[in-house]
Amino acid sequence: MAKHRNDILQGTLALLVLRTLATQGPLHGYAVTGAIQRSSAELLRVEEGSLYPALHRMEQQGWLKATWGITEKNREARFYEITRMGRTQLARERKTWARLTEGVERVLRYA
Amino acid sequence: MPEPVRFLWRSVYSWFRRLVNLMRPNRLAHDIDREMALHFAERVDELIAGGMDEAEARWEAQRRFGNRTIVRERVRDVDILTWLESLYADLRYAVRALRATPGFTMVAVLSLGLGIGANTGIFSLINAVMLRSLPVTHPEELVRVTMGGGRATFTNPLWEQIRDRQGAMAGVLAFAEGSFNLATGGVVRRAAGTLVSGSYFNVLGVAPVAGRVLTSVDDMRGCPGTAVLSHGFWQREYGGATDVIGRTISLDSHPFEVVGVTAPGFSGIHVGRAAGVFVPLCSLDILRENRGALDARSSWFLSIFGRIHPGGTLAEAQAGLAVVARGVYETTVPGHWTADEQAEYKEGTLSAQPATNGLSTIRGQYQGALFTLLMVVGVVLLIACANVAQLLLARATGRQHEIAVRLALGSGHARLVRQLLTESVLLALLGAMVGVFFARWSSRLLVGFLSQGGRTVSLDLSLDLRVLGFTLAVATVVGILFGLAPAWRSTRVNPHAAMRGAGRGIMGESRQRFAKGIVVGQLALSLVLVMAAGLLVGSFRRLATIDPGFRAEGVVVVDANWSNLGLPDEQHLTFVRELLDRLRGTPGVRQASASVVTPD
DSSP: OOOOBBOOOOOHEEEEEEEEHHHHHEEEEHHHHHHHHHHHHTTOOOOHHHHHHHHHHHHTTTTTEEEEEEEESSOEEEEEEEEEHHHHHHHHHHHHHHHHHHHHHHHHHHH | OOOOHHHHHHHHHHHHHHHHHHHOOOHHHHHHHHHHHHHHHHHHHHHHHHTTOOOHHHHHHHHHOOOHHHHHHHHHHHSOOHHHHHHHHHHHHHHHHHHHOHHHHHHHHHHHHHHHHHHHHHHHHIIIIIIIOOSSSSSGEEEEEEEEGGGOBBBBBHHHHHHHHSEEEEEEEEEEEEEEEEOOSSSEEEEEEEEEOOTTTHHOOOOOOOOOOTTTTTTTOOOOOOOOOHHHHHHHHHHTTTTTTEEEEEETTTTEEEEEEETOOOOOTTSSSSSOOOEGGGGHHHHHSSSGGGGGOOOOOOOEEEEEEEOHHHHHHHHHHHHHHHHHHHOOOOTTTHHHHHHHHTOOEEEEOOOOOOOOOOHHHHHHHHHHHHHHHHHHEEEEEHHOOOOHHHHHHEEEEEEEEEEEOOOHHHHHHHHHHHHHHHHHHHHHHHHHHHHHHHHHHHHHTTTTTOOOOBBOOOOOOOHHHHHHHHHHOOOHHHHHHHHHHHOOOOOOHHHTTSSSSOOOOOHHHHHHHHHHEEEEEEHHHHHHHHHHHHHHHHHHHHHSSSSOOTTTOOEEEEOGOOOOOHHHHHHHHHHHHHHHTTTTOOOOOOOOOOOO
């Protein structure tokens, strides 16, 4: 299977998930995929196989809190919610991202 | 909650959760499956809404999600303690491998058990004699009061002066060791006894298990006979009877009232000597029938210990003693000494030295011997290691095929070495378990050796954390020591060549060299050991057959005690003469003589 061009850059998945959960409230894994796709106007697509290990890792790190709940279609789902530590982490990752893009931009412009 | 604290709390919580998940793997797997099932169902719904038929939608959802098993494994690895899981897997595998070869396992465990046990046995002796602190409160505060010239025995008048004058220490105590005759007639029955100052138990902080301990009220001139039993004595003589308090015990034919029993573990300040019965110092007047023993200014028999103030220093105690020394000596000058001797006496000094581990004569006597023994048994352990390493190597040759298959399937060298090391450390730990039992027996045997010659050595050989820690450390080091080389060698195989050999147990040339190296090392160690053992036996024999300067064959020592006859002082000598005459008349006796101090 050829790699998608719009696959998410390594390391930015956490940033996108944190931001999505910070603005949209508790979501389950599938909804997170959809939300990221919609917000990015279909430019980004979350690789589904990496999403769940990432969600669980972020939960272990205390950035997310997970609870079992029921969806509108009456299905069991694990809902993820951002914690206070998660918000701190989001701020940190935003800064890193801003520096990274600025750096790359400068190289493209002046190098 | 500040962030660092929250982070720490989070780490502990996460660690705990991953541990719990490891305990219930099925529950975890089920949860992950439930979560992924929802994702899958939602995707299928969306695809159908977009116009696909159901079968097509399922196939497409599957394709987009990728390999479900791999995803499940990856999520699982996040949610459990992976290192613990692999350790557990290694252990299970090691147990299975060891059970598959019971003969090898038994031989290895037994030889390691003997080696580790011998080391633990000697170490527990060293621990009891040298390392263990006295079982009293804050043993590090204890100091021993000394005189100039390395002497440390005092007269009772000196003790009374020191007790009343010193102020630099939180408390001082004095004691003297001796023995009592428990029998009221007939055959003498000796038991260890300790004369103690009234402050003894209070300063040491030793509590009674029954009744009470002695206090300064018990230690007044003209006191009635009171006695406190040590726990060991109480168990031996009274079987731990609870109604012992208030009973009368006969010590050198004088009645003493038992007022209490000390807590188990405490056996006086003198390590290696049973405390037996404690009586107050003032009982000396009862035992010696008021012959002024307590006022004798040249009868040196007391050891003095002190406890420095909490937070105080040894230097403070030393300075405090130096200040009072002059007054102490000047008021206790022995009147019957010559003027020169008296002048020298007044120049006496007082000092203090640390006494955390109490007082021990066997410590000085056997320190060197014990460390030598530890070294010898260390070599024995090394030989045992070499033995087991050989066995492991032979076994590894048999397992070459298995290892080659695992290497071919993609196992890392490091992972395989770790697996084989787990096996050898497990062997060593099993050996340690056998060793602990062996150590209990061997250390008792050694104490038996030390006790020969009329002296009983009593030591607390119970396993404490230090001994167990030593055993565990030895076992782990040993396990790695004998396991590392064979593990390293046996994973350096070329899978292709080994597979062609298909488990026929081929032995490479370099491995043969390696095995020969072990044999050479083993022989060298054994030779050293045999020589050392020979020397050891030689010096032991010389010690046992030491020339006392007289012919010791056929000499029998009779311990006579006639204090219960109540003879006046001037009749003692006549009594001894008569006793000797009667003994000489006994059939089988050729000669008889009397002495006060008898060489043993």
